[in-house]
Amino acid sequence: MWDLLIVNPFTNILLLIYAFVGNFGVSIILFTILIRLVTHPIMAQQIKSSAAMQELMQSDEWKKIQEKYKSDKEKLAQEQMRIYNERGVSPFSSCLPTLIQFPILIGFYQSIVRAISASPLQLLAVVRSIYPGLENITPAASLSALIPIQSKFLWMDLGQPERVILSILPFGIPVLAIIVGLTTFVQTKLTMTPSASPNDQSAQMNSMMGIYMPLLLFYFSLNFASGLAVYFIASNLVGILQYAALGKVNWKNLFVFGSPKSEKPKAKIIKR
Template sequence: MGITDIWTVLILRPMLNALLGLYTVLGGQFWLAIIFFTVVVRLIMTPLMLPQQRSAKKMQELQPQLKELQKKYAKDREKLAQEQMKLYKEAGASPMGGCLPMLVQFPIWIGLYQSIIQALGHQPLQLLNLSQNIYPFMESISAQIPLNRFFLGMDLSLTPQQLGGLTYALPILVAFTSWLQTKMTTVGGSGGEGQAASMNQSMTLMMPLMMGFFSLSFSTGLSFYFIISNIIGIITQGFISGWEGLMFWKGMSLSSLLSGGGAKGAAAQKTSSTSSQAAAAGSGKGSQSGSKKRKKKRRRKR
């Protein structure tokens, strides 16, 4: 069994048949099947996503302390790295926390893309592949081929580039919701300076732009997945770390957007003002939770 067969058996077929099953249950509406599928996938991934989102929140809280460390050990990079790792460990945060969910999402994106292309195939080879990937107990779906691939007159199997017109709104929506989700995850996290902060800012802008760009040349059905998935991510993150990030227009300026921070500039301002207040109150530039922790530590030392 080659790697392609393993992929087909473990990823493609289950996803494809789940979509086909939802299509049958939901009255032959493929767009509804995609939406339900997205919700189910997000629910299944919740145990993986929650630690990442909590970790992101902790990372936000640690920013002032990280900044402090950067200043303190500006000339000793090794010591700085050690202290940073120590801080992460103590706070239970992981700078790599976002990697696993991202890795898990790759096969889902690719599998879903392939499933949509096969299920909504309108070329002979696509349908031929579909016939080989339907589970025997799902054979009743064969009688429904070709599936209804339209939503509001839009062919879900085609790309915005092929469809043109209003469908160009989909990549924009994908990029916007991706940006909003990333921003909510990193709100307040731009308090840092230097390369890391700049990298963080670039990621906040680059990733959504890239997603939007991909959505241009992929089937619109996949854009549906991205948008719904992002909205669920935004809502979940909102419950975990607050809804502050949704106020993206506050303090937004063209220059902050072009500099890569977008509305994050506003959030950064807010964070730095919080940090200043914390600094004035006591130990330096920690956030409220950060300064509280340090106060507790001092008490223990005494």
């Protein structure tokens, strides 16, 4: 069922794009942009939820319970959940795009590995997974004729973990994995929802995501096929551009450790 719903469609889309552009690395980047466009409504809803969360945290009601129950964490959490439910706001809404990304990246990784298979049995499995309706709509004689795929892109083999070998070093440098970690960190910080208090659930979740997601994706990129790292980098950069186009990027967040706090409104000076 997983192959039928996720891996096979992803493999066919990758092969279809590859048939037109002739470069598997570029195919991965274009497919990533396509995925970002398809999931844009989810991201837009997440931005809307984040704005609602920020408005809630700046409200007088929120500030009152923060002050009233500052010494009773359990009661404070109960009151926070009550307000969340009353206003229809979820403290975990900003994590939804990240959670959705996991099945996508698993399926994407499997489709990359399948598309650049080397053994005869694996190549046969790729050919059998191609949809008959797509065979004759490409510049090539057929999608099957493209198998096996050329997996070289720039200096790397997209089917293998990437390393840059320097003669002066006894080990390879994982350039792509480092770029993945940095771009994930930047995207997470730039899209983080400001918090009125570092102790609320949303602030704690944002802070954890800002630390663990870059490390997790760095680990994946370090140990798995470099095609997945190309996907991560392209996805992060396109995501930042999407947020910037919507006016939701705050570069000041890059210089704030942990979850950024909401700016307090300045007191008005009344002249007499």
